[in-house]
Amino acid sequence: MTVSCVNPFLLHLLFINQSTFEYRERIRKELDNAVDFWLKYSHDTIYGGFFTCIGRDGKVYDELKYVWLQGRQVWMYCRLYRTMDRFRKPEILEAAKAGGAFLRKFARVSSGQWKCAFCLTRDGKAVKIQRTIFSECFYIMAIDELGRVLGDKDMQLEAEQLMEQLIYWVKEDSSGLGRPQLPGDVPTNSMAVPMMLLCLVQQLTDGRGQEVVHKYRELASWCVQQILQHIQRDGTAILENVSPEGAELPGCQGRLQNPGHALEAGWFLLQVSAEQGDAELRQTAINKFVELPYQKGWDKEHGGLFYFLDVDGHCPTQLEWSMKLWWPHCEALIAFLMAYSQTKKPELLETFSQVYEYTFNHFPDAKNGEWFGYLTQEGKVTLDFKGGPFKGKNIRWFHLPSLLLYLTPDMLNNVHVW
Amino acid sequence: MTVSCVNPFLLHLLFINQSTFEYRERIRKELDNAVDFWLKYSHDTIYGGFFTCIGRDGKVYDELKYVWLQGRQVWMYCRLYRTMDRFRKPEILEAAKAGGAFLRKFARVSSGQWKCAFCLTRDGKAVKIQRTIFSECFYIMAIDELGRVLGDKDMQLEAEQLMEQLIYWVKEDSSGLGRPQLPGDVPTNSMAVPMMLLCLVQQLTDGRGQEVVHKYRELASWCVQQILQHIQRDGTAILENVSPEGAELPGCQGRLQNPGHALEAGWFLLQVSAEQGDAELRQTAINKFVELPYQKGWDKEHGGLFYFLDVDGHCPTQLEWSMKLWWPHCEALIAFLMAYSQTKKPELLETFSQVYEYTFNHFPDAKNGEWFGYLTQEGKVTLDFKGGPFKGKNIRWFHLPSLLLYLTPDMLNNVHVW
Numbered sequence: 001m002t003v004s005c006v007n008p009f010l011l012h013l014l015f016i017n018q019s020t021f022e023y024r025e026r027i028r029k030e031l032d033n034a035v036d037f038w039l040k041y042s043h044d045t046i047y048g049g050f051f052t053c054i055g056r057d058g059k060v061y062d063e064l065k066y067v068w069l070q071g072r073q074v075w076m077y078c079r080l081y082r083t084m085d086r087f088r089k090p091e092i093l094e095a096a097k098a099g100g101a102f103l104r105k106f107a108r109v110s111s112g113q114w115k116c117a118f119c120l121t122r123d124g125k126a127v128k129i130q131r132t133i134f135s136e137c138f139y140i141m142a143i144d145e146l147g148r149v150l151g152d153k154d155m156q157l158e159a160e161q162l163m164e165q166l167i168y169w170v171k172e173d174s175s176g177l178g179r180p181q182l183p184g185d186v187p188t189n190s191m192a193v194p195m196m197l198l199c200l201v202q203q204l205t206d207g208r209g210q211e212v213v214h215k216y217r218e219l220a221s222w223c224v225q226q227i228l229q230h231i232q233r234d235g236t237a238i239l240e241n242v243s244p245e246g247a248e249l250p251g252c253q254g255r256l257q258n259p260g261h262a263l264e265a266g267w268f269l270l271q272v273s274a275e276q277g278d279a280e281l282r283q284t285a286i287n288k289f290v291e292l293p294y295q296k297g298w299d300k301e302h303g304g305l306f307y308f309l310d311v312d313g314h315c316p317t318q319l320e321w322s323m324k325l326w327w328p329h330c331e332a333l334i335a336f337l338m339a340y341s342q343t344k345k346p347e348l349l350e351t352f353s354q355v356y357e358y359t360f361n362h363f364p365d366a367k368n369g370e371w372f373g374y375l376t377q378e379g380k381v382t383l384d385f386k387g388g389p390f391k392g393k394n395i396r397w398f399h400l401p402s403l404l405l406y407l408t409p410d411m412l413n414n415v416h417v418w
Numbered sequence: 419m420t421v422s423c424v425n426p427f428l429l430h431l432l433f434i435n436q437s438t439f440e441y442r443e444r445i446r447k448e449l450d451n452a453v454d455f456w457l458k459y460s461h462d463t464i465y466g467g468f469f470t471c472i473g474r475d476g477k478v479y480d481e482l483k484y485v486w487l488q489g490r491q492v493w494m495y496c497r498l499y500r501t502m503d504r505f506r507k508p509e510i511l512e513a514a515k516a517g518g519a520f521l522r523k524f525a526r527v528s529s530g531q532w533k534c535a536f537c538l539t540r541d542g543k544a545v546k547i548q549r550t551i552f553s554e555c556f557y558i559m560a561i562d563e564l565g566r567v568l569g570d571k572d573m574q575l576e577a578e579q580l581m582e583q584l585i586y587w588v589k590e591d592s593s594g595l596g597r598p599q600l601p602g603d604v605p606t607n608s609m610a611v612p613m614m615l616l617c618l619v620q621q622l623t624d625g626r627g628q629e630v631v632h633k634y635r636e637l638a639s640w641c642v643q644q645i646l647q648h649i650q651r652d653g654t655a656i657l658e659n660v661s662p663e664g665a666e667l668p669g670c671q672g673r674l675q676n677p678g679h680a681l682e683a684g685w686f687l688l689q690v691s692a693e694q695g696d697a698e699l700r701q702t703a704i705n706k707f708v709e710l711p712y713q714k715g716w717d718k719e720h721g722g723l724f725y726f727l728d729v730d731g732h733c734p735t736q737l738e739w740s741m742k743l744w745w746p747h748c749e750a751l752i753a754f755l756m757a758y759s760q761t762k763k764p765e766l767l768e769t770f771s772q773v774y775e776y777t778f779n780h781f782p783d784a785k786n787g788e789w790f791g792y793l794t795q796e797g798k799v800t801l802d803f804k805g806g807p808f809k810g811k812n813i814r815w816f817h818l819p820s821l822l823l824y825l826t827p828d829m830l831n832n833v834h835v836w
Contacts, residue, residue, distance in 0.1 A: 053670070053735070061732045062669035109600070117600070125602030178598070182527075182535070184543030251480035252471070314479045317471070317806045319738040319792060374737060376794060388735045 023356065030364060030371075035080065035087065037370040037386065038073065043095055047123045049102030050095075054387035057368050061385065063122040067107050069387070070120075071138030074099040078145040093149065100146040100155075107139055114165040115176070131179040133166050137196045140166070144203050163200060167219060170197065188249065189242050191258075194226035195265050202271065224272055224281070227265050231288050237311045238262040238293055252317055257309040259297025260328020266290040267335040270342060282342060290335045294351060297328070302378050303358045305329060322377040329359040441774065448782060448789075453498065453505065455788040455804065456491065461513055465541045467520030468513075472805035475786050479803065481540040485525050487805070488538075489556030492517040496563040511567065518564040518573075525557055532583040533594070549597040551584050555614045558584070559621050574622075581618060585637060588615065606667065607660050609676075612644035613683050620689065642690055642699070645683050649706050655729045656680040656711055670735055675727040677715025678746020684708040685753040688760060700760060708753045712769060715746070720796050721776045723747060740795040747777040 041058035042050045044065075052069040053062035077096035080087035106124030107116040116135035117126035140159045147155025169177055170193060179185075201216045201223065229246030232239045240256040241249055248254050266289030273282035297305045304324035308316040315321070336352035339345075362379055363371040365386075374383035459476035460468045462483075470487040471480035495514035498505035524542030525534040534553035535544035558577045565573025587595055588611060597603075619634045619641065647664030650657045658674040659667055666672050684707030691700035715723045722742035726734040733739070750773045758766035780797055781789040783804075792801035 055732060061728075062735075064669055119602075121602040126600040127602040129598060129600065180547060180596070182544040182547065184535075184537075184539040184545035251482055310479075314473060315802050317480075317801070317803070319741060319801065322800055323737065377800070382740055382795070383735070383737065384733050385735070 019353070026360060030360075032086075033369045034371070035092075037368075039091065039095065042073070042387070043098070044122065047102075048098050049106075049120075049124070050099055052387045054385065056365065056372075056384045056386060058386070064127065065102075065120045065122065065124075067103070067116055067118055067120065067135040068138045070099055070103050070107070071135075071140075071142040074103060074142035075138070075145045078142075078149045082145070082149050096146055096149065100142060103139060103142055104158075107135065114162050115178075129178065131177045133169055133177065133193070134196065136162055136166055137200060140200055141203050159204060163204060166197070166200070171222075186249070187244050188253070189226055189229055189244050189246070191227065191230050191238075191240050191261055191265060194223040195261075195268055198223035198227070198268055198272070202268075220272070224269065227269065227289075228284065230262075230265070231284075233311065235288060236292075237296070238265075238289060239311060252310065252314070255311045255314065256316070257293070257296060257311055258307070258328075259293040259305050259309065260307070260325070260331050262289050262293035262297075263305075263328065263335040264331040266293070267331070267338045270335070270338045274342060286339045286343065286348075290339050290348075291351075294332060294336075294355075299324075299377065304362070304375065304377075304379065305332060305355075306377075320374075323382070324362070324375040324377065324379065326359075326363045326371050326373045329355060329363070333359060437771070444778060448778075450504075451787045452789070453510075455786075457509065457513065460491070460805070461516070462540065465520075466516050467524075467538075467542070468517055470805045472803065474783065474790075474802040474804060476804070482545060483520075483538045483540065483542075485521070485534055485536055485538065485553040486556045488517055488521050488525070489553075489558075489560040492521060492560035493556070493563045496560075496567045500563070500567050514564055514567065518560060521557060521560055522576075525553065532580050533596075547596065549595045551587055551595065551611065552614065554580055554584055555618060558618055562621050577622060581622060584615070584618070589640075604667065605662050606671070607644055607647055607662050607664070609645065609648050609656075609658050609679055609683060612641040613679075613686055616641035616645070616686055616690070620686075638690070642687065645687065646702065648680075648683070649702075651729065653706060654710070655714070656683075656707060657729060670728065670732070673729045673732065674734070675711070675714060675729055676725070676746075677711040677723050677727065678725070678743070678749050680707050680711035680715075681723075681746065681753040682749040684711070685749070685756045688753070688756045692760060704757045704761065704766075708757050708766075709769075712750060712754075712773075717742075717795065722780070722793070722795075722797065723750060723773075724795075738792075741800070742780070742793040742795065742797060744777075744781045744789050744791045747773060747781065751777060 037058065038050075041054050041060070042052070044051055049065050049070055050073050051060045051063065052066045052073075053060060053064065055061045074096050077087075077092050077099070081089070081092050081096065102124065106120055106126075109115050109117050109126050109129060114136060115129065116139050117128065118130040118135050119126075119128040121127060140162050143155045143162075144159035147153070147159065165176075175181065198220060201220045205213045205216055205220075229242050230238050230240070232242065232248050237257060239248060239254065240258045240261060241253050243249055266285050269281060269285035269289055272278070273285055294305075297309060299306055299322075302324075305328040306321065307323050307325055307328065308318045308321040310316050332355045333352060336348050336355060340348035340352060362375055363373070365372055368386075370386045372381045372384060373386075373388070374381070376382050455476065456468075459472050459478070460470070462469055467483050467488055468491050469478045469481065470484045470491075471478060471482065473479045492514050495510050495517070499507070499510050499514065520542065524538055524544075527533050527535050527544050527547060532554060533547065534557050535546065536548040536553050537545040539545055558580050561573045561580075562577035565571070565577065593599065616638060619638045623631045623634055647660050648656050648658070650660065650666050655675060657666060657672065658676045658679060659671050661667055684703050687699060687703035687707055690696070691703055712723075714727060717724055717740075720742075723746040724739065725741050725743055725746065726736045726739040728734050751770060754766050754770035754773060757763075758770060780793055781791075783790055786804075788804045790799045790802060791804075791806070792799070794800050
């Protein structure tokens with residue numbers, strides 16, 4: 001074919017190819033920088049495990065070790081090692097093994113019980129226990145992924161045993177988590193729980209054959225249904241907390257929207273829809289969990305995604321509601337790119353570009369590497385550390401490499417070949 | 419005496435008198451407005467008690483009832499009724515009685531036990547229990563003050579019985595609070611605990627004669643010593659958490675400064691020093707708990723007091739660290755005016771004026787009455803409700819009327835006669 005004049009369609013393709021080349025290069029560079037940062041500053045070579053409170057310049061400003069973050073870092077090192085050639089290095093494997101050993105030695109509060117601490121001293125003594133399942137979830141992710149890297153079936157078994165305990169706590173009886181049963185404390189379907197369990201099902205079944213898939217099939221289906229219950233108000237909003245039957249709850253808790261969390265659920269559902277070839281689920285995921293939270297959550301004045309919103313327009317009670325955090329932006333980037341790669345609809349790519357511009361213009365720290373995590377509504381860095389303790393859902397480590405991992409190279413290749 | 423030319427000293431006096439007249443009028447007006455606002459919007463005439471989640475315009479946006487705030491509102495109504503003629507109205511007394519009845523009926527989680535809930539449903543069912551002593555503290559304050567107004571000795575007795583339980587939890591054995599004993603959870607002298615107990619001693623002994631004073635004398639002295647332990651770094655900082663022996667704790671927790679809290683402790687200590695005629699304590703209170711937190715905590719760029727700071731200049735991990743909250747400013751106003759009224763040092767009055775300007779220019783809501791509670795570092799209102807649930811130490815109700823109550827009229831009369 002001879003092109004005798006400028007073809008707008010080809011120009012568009014050229015533009016997309018150019019952009020995706022830039023995206024890929026930038027994302028590759030950011031992932032390398034982030035991994036270098038954590039390899040350099042976070043390893044505790046004396047007591048094992050990882051420091052998680054790390055300042056702007058890499059300095060450890062608190063020695064406490066948060067179990068979520070220990071688990072996530074082990075998982076991330078293993079996943080990088082296992083799936084991306086350039087990270088298949090002995091130092092990454094050794095760090096993952098050391099982190100896994102620390103977790104297995106210290107995370108469980110007492111031997112014979114599955115409950116894990118939330119926070120440990122540098123030498124592994126329990127400081128705090130949460131009355132939730134999340135420390136245990138990240139323990140499972142870490143141990144299962146490490147077991148895959150090492151070919152260690154005991155680790156897989158341990159992960160599956162703890163998973164049984166989690167399912168019991170969530171679906172049968174939560175009293176083992178330590179929460180007092182109070183008459184006014186109504187049962188709640190909080191979106192984090194089915195999302196986390198679905199994530200674990202994907203972890204435990206990935207590439208493992210029909211037997212394991214079958215074992216968790218019912219749970220996966222239950223998780224999807226529980227997530228879909230958060231579509232409320234005749235499909236016009238995703239609410240963070242609903243009743244176990246899927247009805248709206250009263251008060252602030254019931255009206256809460258967390259756009260980043262909805263977007264994260266969106267790409268979890270997109271993964272399921274792709275695995276199952278479920279076009280209806282894909283459409284629901286895109287319309288309700290990707291486009292809708294973005295429309296509601298994007299700050300039209302200053303850019304960026306709000307952290308929390310009230311569906312009726314009341315002021316949220318969370319002091320940080322208007323802040324811009326790195327992780328909802330990471331989730332949005334994954335969600336929009338995944339949605340685009342499954343549908344090829346240009347408007348999804350356009351939104352990805354918009355979120356990309358905001359994200360990469362605001363969060364990376366050009367001077368010291370890694371990303372800042374917390375901006376004011378107006379976009380000013382207001383907390384400058386690179387790793388911090390848990391506060392709400394504000395974890396530094398994990399979301400950034402996850403973003404970069406998920407975006408490289410598969411999905412961007414999908415963009416490239418469009 | 420004939421004044422033949424302008425005397426600078428007299429001019430200064432004139433200025434001070436003029437300013438204090440304005441202060442008094444403004445504060446009187448704000449107190450009346452605040453009380454009107456809560457009388458108008460917060461009473462639950464169906465289930466009893468008070469709504470505490472109230473929007474900018476007075477609308478209830480959540481029906482949950484927070485026990486701290488129930489207790490504080492009962493206390494405030496009673497204290498106003500008992501000590502200020504213009505608030506000696508039947509509607510205030512009735513509201514206090516109704517609030518007290520709600521508290522006594524529902525706050526304690528199970529009959530025969532002293533542990534109180536943190537949060538109740540509208541009809542009084544327990545939603546949440548904290549593993550601290552503060553719900554119980556505000557219960558005591560409410561019941562004791564209500565007992566004073568009604569001349570009800572049973573209420574005084576109940577307050578004193580619960581006080582014994584609190585002392586046992588704090589000084590002997592905290593296991594009844596429900597916190598698991600964990601090996602890495604080091605014992606901590608958190609400034610809130612001795613401050614709160616000292617406040618309760620003042621509540622329970624005020625005007626009650628030597629027998630009661632004697633009963634709590636040792637506790638009061640212990641509280642003062644525990645508070646003074648927070649002077650750290652060779653007297654250059656007040657740290658929020660220290661060891662029970664008064665040593666600095668490691669990490670973020672140990673380095674945390676909360677300027678508003680230190681200022682609040684300052685005026686508690688000034689009250690004690692005045693009662694006991696202790697000039698040395700007065701000097702320590704002013705130098706270390708009033709002037710120092712102000713010097714460290716005042717934002718020289720935008721004005722106002724930071725919420726949290728790290729003594730070594732690290733970024734605090736609290737997402738709201740740089741925000742300007744109404745209550746530290748209330749504490750600062752009380753502290754500086756009390757310090758001034760005890761010493762007559764002009765620089766203390768100057769700082770009072772500076773804080774006054776910031777506070778009254780930023781927090782009052784001219785349109786709907788009452789005050790906003792939460793500003794960005796730059797001074798923009800970022801949460802616009804008038805009453806919100808507990809979040810950290812962020813209670814709307816109580817601090818504002820407390821400020822206005824304490825500043826009117828005694829201390830300002832002291833300024834006036836200077």
